[in-house]
Amino acid sequence: MIEITHLHKRYGSQPVLRDVTARVVPGTVTALIGANGSGKSTLLSAVGRLIPFEAGRIDIAGTGVHDWHHRELARMLSILRQAPRLDLRLTVEEVVEFGRFPHNEGPPTDEDRAAIEDALGLMSLREIRDRSIHELSGGQRQRAFIAMVIAQETRYVLLDEPLNNLDMKYAGRVMAVLTTLAHRRGRAVVVVLHDINMAAAYADTVVALRDGEVVHVGSVEDTMTETVLERVYGVPFPVVRVGERPFCVYHTHPASRAPEQAPEQAPEQAPEQAPERAPETTPPDHR
Amino acid sequence: MVTGFPAGRRLRTRAPRLVGWPVLVGGIVVVGVVSLFLGAAPVSPAALLKGDTEAWRLLLLSRVPRLVAVLLSGAGLAVSGLILQTLLQNRFASPSTVATADGARLGFLVAVLLFPAAPAAVRVAVAAAVAMAATAGFVAAVRRLRYRSVVIVPLVGLVLGNVLSAIAEALAFHFDMVQSVSSWLTGDFSMVVQGRYEMLYLGIPLMAVALRFARRITVAGFGGDTAHALGLDYTRVLSAAVLIVSGITALVVVVGGQLPFVGLVVPNLVALIAGDNLRVTLLPTALAGAFFVLIADVVGRVVIFPYEIPIGLTIGVIGSAAFLVTMSRRSTHVAGA
Numbered sequence: 001m002i003e004i005t006h007l008h009k010r011y012g013s014q015p016v017l018r019d020v021t022a023r024v025v026p027g028t029v030t031a032l033i034g035a036n037g038s039g040k041s042t043l044l045s046a047v048g049r050l051i052p053f054e055a056g057r058i059d060i061a062g063t064g065v066h067d068w069h070h071r072e073l074a075r076m077l078s079i080l081r082q083a084p085r086l087d088l089r090l091t092v093e094e095v096v097e098f099g100r101f102p103h104n105e106g107p108p109t110d111e112d113r114a115a116i117e118d119a120l121g122l123m124s125l126r127e128i129r130d131r132s133i134h135e136l137s138g139g140q141r142q143r144a145f146i147a148m149v150i151a152q153e154t155r156y157v158l159l160d161e162p163l164n165n166l167d168m169k170y171a172g173r174v175m176a177v178l179t180t181l182a183h184r185r186g187r188a189v190v191v192v193l194h195d196i197n198m199a200a201a202y203a204d205t206v207v208a209l210r211d212g213e214v215v216h217v218g219s220v221e222d223t224m225t226e227t228v229l230e231r232v233y234g235v236p237f238p239v240v241r242v243g244e245r246p247f248c249v250y251h252t253h254p255a256s257r258a259p260e261q262a263p264e265q266a267p268e269q270a271p272e273q274a275p276e277r278a279p280e281t282t283p284p285d286h287r
Numbered sequence: 288m289v290t291g292f293p294a295g296r297r298l299r300t301r302a303p304r305l306v307g308w309p310v311l312v313g314g315i316v317v318v319g320v321v322s323l324f325l326g327a328a329p330v331s332p333a334a335l336l337k338g339d340t341e342a343w344r345l346l347l348l349s350r351v352p353r354l355v356a357v358l359l360s361g362a363g364l365a366v367s368g369l370i371l372q373t374l375l376q377n378r379f380a381s382p383s384t385v386a387t388a389d390g391a392r393l394g395f396l397v398a399v400l401l402f403p404a405a406p407a408a409v410r411v412a413v414a415a416a417v418a419m420a421a422t423a424g425f426v427a428a429v430r431r432l433r434y435r436s437v438v439i440v441p442l443v444g445l446v447l448g449n450v451l452s453a454i455a456e457a458l459a460f461h462f463d464m465v466q467s468v469s470s471w472l473t474g475d476f477s478m479v480v481q482g483r484y485e486m487l488y489l490g491i492p493l494m495a496v497a498l499r500f501a502r503r504i505t506v507a508g509f510g511g512d513t514a515h516a517l518g519l520d521y522t523r524v525l526s527a528a529v530l531i532v533s534g535i536t537a538l539v540v541v542v543g544g545q546l547p548f549v550g551l552v553v554p555n556l557v558a559l560i561a562g563d564n565l566r567v568t569l570l571p572t573a574l575a576g577a578f579f580v581l582i583a584d585v586v587g588r589v590v591i592f593p594y595e596i597p598i599g600l601t602i603g604v605i606g607s608a609a610f611l612v613t614m615s616r617r618s619t620h621v622a623g624a
């Protein structure tokens with residue numbers, strides 16, 4: 001179990017996490033949601049002991065995150081960062097193989113091989129295993145990094161926006177794989193999601209952050225209401241039902257329009273305004 | 288240029304093993320043997336076969352030591368460059384661009400001036416110590432940089448290197464040794480004879496340690512966060528790497544002098560074909576470095592035969608050409624790194 005108690009984190013004078021208390025139970029998928037800058041990545045990095053924090057506790061399986069031996073913890077907990085970067089030119093297979101590093105520093109054993117093949121297969125990477133990850137598309141590369149985390153075979157799996165760059169098919173596939181890991185293999189999966197409908201379709205629990213505070217914890221049914229979504233995002237996104245499932249129609253909500261644009265204005269007017277605005281930037285000579 | 292990776296679609300890890308090894312090993316053997324019979328004083332295979340003692344003496348006293356020194360220096364510098372480039376995630380890192388070599392030279396000078404009678408081992412030790420301090424300082428400075436662009440890393444190295452060189456020059460001036468110090472600037476293997484190069488053998492265990500650390504160094508090259516997430520003791524690997532690189536560089540500087548470009552160009556050339564997984568590329572890089580310096584050495588001995596050009600110069604010419612080629616072929620990668 002991951003237990004976060006009264007966690008505080010600030011960058012300089014700016015508080016980024018404020019009194020965050022939450023727990024993650026093995027065997028479940030927890031979706032972490034919240035607006036941009038609400039502190040999701042910061043929280044995940046703190047749990048993955050990638051950044052320090054000022055106050056509070058994070059316990060992984062009963063032991064404080066900083067009391068773990070780093071190698072032991074890496075066998076227990078894996079983390080996929082938001083937009084991971086890799087300057088090294090490695091093949092897809094090599095990248096996934098490095099997911100086994102916490103278990104085995106030497107050449108891969110049969111067990112490692114099995115984990116690598118499993119991960120490559122789950123992310124449909126077998127055909128491109130020998131390609132350098134630098135010549136892959138954004139989505140292919142993202143799948144390679146997810147496969148690396150899967151190959152790490154940890155009880156706790158943290159993923160920061162794993163669906164970035166993925167097409168519809170693979171976004172669904174990744175969520176299905178994560179659900180399988182949690183429900184069949186007893187892993188605790190925490191996944192940062194922006195698409196609330198993905199959370200609604202796959203998560204067991206939803207934790208919502210706003211301005212560094214936990215403003216909601218609940219099941220999908222609890223979460224998918226206009227009241228809760230307004231509390232989380234500041235906008236009462238409408239929720240409809242598609243078949244059995246709640247479905248949030250945020251795609252065309254007025255709140256997603258550009259702020260400087262009045263709602264009535266047709267977008268075609270914008271280019272016409274541009275030349276008129278331009279002289280304003282030059283200093284008026286009649287002053 | 289769109290293709291940063293001339294290796295093409297498939298960056299194979301197996302191909303270079305099959306193609307690269309015979310070429311490198313064969314090349315080293317052939318050119319190495321040729322180099323044994325190259326020099327003002329004639330040593331011919333026929334004379335050796337006849338049991339000509341003078342020929343054998345020359346071979347064992349001068350030609351073999353020189354060949355060994357050349358090969359070990361090349362391998363060591365290339366491996367050092369590879370380690371630095373991986374750890375710093377920067378293609379321009381190498382012992383000579385990251386102040387390691389300047390530190391070694393300063394240390395060597397200090398040892399020569401302060402303990403003129405001390406054995407060579409002391410010189411190596413002092414050179415290695417100063418090289419270590421310089422490299423560690425450099426790494427610490429770079430890690431603290433908030434904005435770590437591709438050029439800023441070698442730039443910091445350049446500044447630090449220049450400071451160290453300036454100190455060395457001031458020392459040399461003070462002790463009235465400017466002449467001899469500037470002659471150490473350019474690498475030169477013509478003075479390498481039996482009894483003056485054996486310390487270089489220490490480079491072999493250092494490279495063996497690097498090979499043992501290969502996977503860990505590659506993981507460190509993923510960057511601090513990912514390395515941490517994979518459970519790597521980042522600081523320990525960094526320290527070990529600094530030790531290895533400084534040790535090797537000090538050995539080379541004390542025995543052969545400054546050899547630019549080797550640590551910069553060779554790892555880049557090998558990575559172009561074989562990628563950045565050190566477990567795969569470390570040995571080929573060592574061999575390629577040895578081959579590279581060997582060729583430069585032979586060229587320097589042939590061009591104005593029976594005289595020779597110091598190897599520092601031939602390496603400068605061959606190296607800068609090779610450098611331009613590598614950099615232009617991987618322009619996208621450099622820009623994006």
Ligand SMILES: Nc1ncnc2c1ncn2[C@@H]1O[C@H](COP(=O)(O)OP(=O)(O)OP(=O)(O)O)[C@@H](O)[C@H]1O
Nearest residue numbers: 011012016034035036037038039040041042043082
């Ligand atoms: N290294 C840093 N230094 C200073 N401030 C930071 C740093 N990293 C994040 N912040 C700030 O902390 C706050 C939370 O950032 P965080 O990355 O956790 O947000 P997030 O919820 O992951 O957002 P997003 O959805 O955009 O990924 C933001 O206001 C951000 O500006």
Ligand SMILES: [Mg+2]
Nearest residue numbers: 040041082160
């Ligand atoms: Mg984030």
